[in-house]
Amino acid sequence: MDAAPSPAPPRPPPGSPAWPRAAQLAAALLLGAALALLGVHACGYLRWGSRPTDLTQGQAPAHRIDLNRADRAELLQLPGVGPNLAERIEEYRREHGGFRSVEDLRHVKGIGPAALARLRPWVHVEDAEDDPDPETAMASVKRPGAPGVAKKTPATSEVIDLNTATAAELRKLPGIGPKLSQAILDERDKAPFKSVDDLRRVHGIGAKTLDKLRPYITVGDGAQRLAARE
DSSP, X not given: OOOOOOOOOOOOOTTOOSSOHHHHHXXXXXXXXXXXXXXXXXXXXXXXXXOHHHHHTTSOOSSOEETTTOOHHHHTTSTTOOHHHHHHHHHHHHHHTSOSSGGGGGGSTTOOHHHHHHHGGGEXXXXXXXXXXXXXXXXXXXXXXXXXXXXXXXXXXXXXXXXXXXXXXXXXXXXXXXXHHHHHHHHHHHSOOSSGGGGGGSTTOOHHHHHHHGGGEEOOHHHHHHHHHO
């Protein structure tokens, strides 16, 4: 007579968890630790991400700031500008429709001649005629421990033809750096200069800059004759 088959192991009742209780507790602990770490990271990101001025205030900006476009964080990067002065700069900008030149900073309460001189190398106003070449302005900033930088003087005694000059020749002119010399070449590629006054077509060259350049530049006779006929 055959032996009776052994009974099958009991099945868990419907709806009961498949994992043992110990495994569930371990998984819950791991999940809780992961969520806690994620929460700490998120809080730290939001805390620092919402305070960009705290990270940059007091540090010199890496580039010149446009007074009509700078936000609060950029203004706070300027030397000597704190929250109150930054607010007054923004208020002046709103009330007067923007700054027409860097000199307009003198109308902001708290900015006198010394403060303006300190800010001038770090700020500019787009399309302002008295706005100097950025590279020339930045070169005038005296770095800590470094000797003062003398104002750029012409490196040439010859008169340069704007229609034939190379970038290197243009950089010999007072107030002309690499960027502005390239801007002159780009504008010349669009159309040759017919007179010295055509240099005003170049963005960044205003009336005062042109007056400084006038003794050192000319245009070819052919361009002058063409201008006379027109």
